[in-house]
Amino acid sequence: MHITAWLMFTILALICFGVVGLLQKLSTDLVSAESALVWLIVGFLLLQPILYPGRALLNYSTGNIAIVFSAGVCNALGSWAILAAMKAGGKASVVVPFTAVYPIVVCLLAPLLLHEHISAPQGIGIVCGLGAIFLLAS
Amino acid sequence: MIMLELSRTVKQRWFWYSVLTILGWAGWALLLKIGSEEIPSEPSLFLQTTGMIPLALILVVTGSSRGPQSNLGVVYSLLNGIITGIGILCLLAAYRSGGNTSVVAVTTSLYPLVTFALAILLLHEKLTKLQVCGLLLATVSIVLFSL
Numbered sequence: 001m002h003i004t005a006w007l008m009f010t011i012l013a014l015i016c017f018g019v020v021g022l023l024q025k026l027s028t029d030l031v032s033a034e035s036a037l038v039w040l041i042v043g044f045l046l047l048q049p050i051l052y053p054g055r056a057l058l059n060y061s062t063g064n065i066a067i068v069f070s071a072g073v074c075n076a077l078g079s080w081a082i083l084a085a086m087k088a089g090g091k092a093s094v095v096v097p098f099t100a101v102y103p104i105v106v107c108l109l110a111p112l113l114l115h116e117h118i119s120a121p122q123g124i125g126i127v128c129g130l131g132a133i134f135l136l137a138s
Numbered sequence: 139m140i141m142l143e144l145s146r147t148v149k150q151r152w153f154w155y156s157v158l159t160i161l162g163w164a165g166w167a168l169l170l171k172i173g174s175e176e177i178p179s180e181p182s183l184f185l186q187t188t189g190m191i192p193l194a195l196i197l198v199v200t201g202s203s204r205g206p207q208s209n210l211g212v213v214y215s216l217l218n219g220i221i222t223g224i225g226i227l228c229l230l231a232a233y234r235s236g237g238n239t240s241v242v243a244v245t246t247s248l249y250p251l252v253t254f255a256l257a258i259l260l261l262h263e264k265l266t267k268l269q270v271c272g273l274l275l276a277t278v279s280i281v282l283f284s285l
Contacts (some may be wrong), residue, residue, distance in 0.1 A: 006237030009228045010245050012204070014223030018252020023218040024262040025261060030211025034203040039212050041194040043219020044187045053181035055153030062177045065185060071169035072189020078162025080193065081155045093265055097250035097276040098156050103283035105164030106171075113168060125282030128275050135272025137147040138140045 024083055025092035033083035040079060078102075098136045101129035140268065156203060179230050187223075243284040 027036040057065070078099075085095045102125050110116040118126070147153050166186075174182060197203040225246075232242045254273055257263045265273070 005235040009232035010237055010242050013225045013228035013232060013242075013246045013253060014249055016221045016228060017246060017249035018256065020151070020218055020222050020225065021250065021253030022256040023214050023221065025257065027211050027214035027218055030208035031215065032203065032205045035198045035205060035207065036215040036218070037202045038194045038197050040216030040219040040222075041187075043188045043216040043221075044190060044223050046220060047223040048184060048281050050188055050227070051180050051184040051187070052172070052203075053184055054271065056181060057185075058211065060177050060181070063172045067169050068173035068177055068182050068185040069189040069233050070149045071166045071173060072164035072186035073192065074162050074169060075186060075191040076162075076193040078159045078166060079190075080190075081158035081162055083158060083218045085152040085155035088155055090149035090150075090156060091257065091263045091265075092166045092261060093254045093263045094269060094271070095152065095156050096253040096257075097273045099159040099163065100247070101276050102160040102163040103167065103280070105160060106167045107283065109164065109168060110171075110256040116147035117281065121282045128282065132161060132272045132276035132279055135268050135275060137153060138266070138268045138272070 015071040019095040021092050024096075029085050033080060036083045036087075037076070037080045038040045040083075041076065063120040094136050097119040098133060101132055143268075179233075183226060183230075240285060244281050247280045247284040248277060250280070 020036055024036070027039075031039075082095060082099055085099075086092060090098075107122045107126055111118060161236070170186070173185075177185070204276065229246055232246075233239065250273065258265075
């Protein structure tokens, strides 16, 4: 069987993101959500040398740099909250799929903020996502 | 019966933390969408990670991250960050090596199924039939959003 490079990378990404859900639960069983977040960010920082764009950073507008930087702040808040959810007794098998439906909010806000339209599949996705939240919380 | 369970769940802290996660990550996705019009993936990831530092600093300086420490817990947390980063790098590599954007996005968005399988196998978590239906519905929803 021939596995193409892109497929191998895709499967690796899928496994990595899936394993992370488990690690979130395992870590918050042993340390506080806040401590888990700090060490998570340290783990992230270890990859910074690979990603460092050098002088290319100077070519981007300050506004867009601030926006992407703020995206990181939101990501950190979301990451802290999922760790806190698990620390507060949420099951990994419930919290991970529950929080994975966050694109619902994006789809609802995108028409207002980005003047995008909700496509038919996205509309069905919103309904399914709300149903999923309802069932996972039951 | 479902409503009774639901009213019990909304009184639990994990539920509201999960809602906060949804809001935080939705903000992340929206801001990234705006910023990515000019900034490519790798520099964007560098800047995003830099954006995570202030919260870590606040938690360290205020002492919120103190408390009972466990070496194993620290290792799990470190791995959490490293593996997430590797996952993102693999995702970018998949796009760069010719993967169809939709196929890559849909496949990787199925990660809750991997977590679910691992949680059942390794943590022995149990879900009710309704929650399993919810998991499947969430999967359909995530796939539709990725299209």
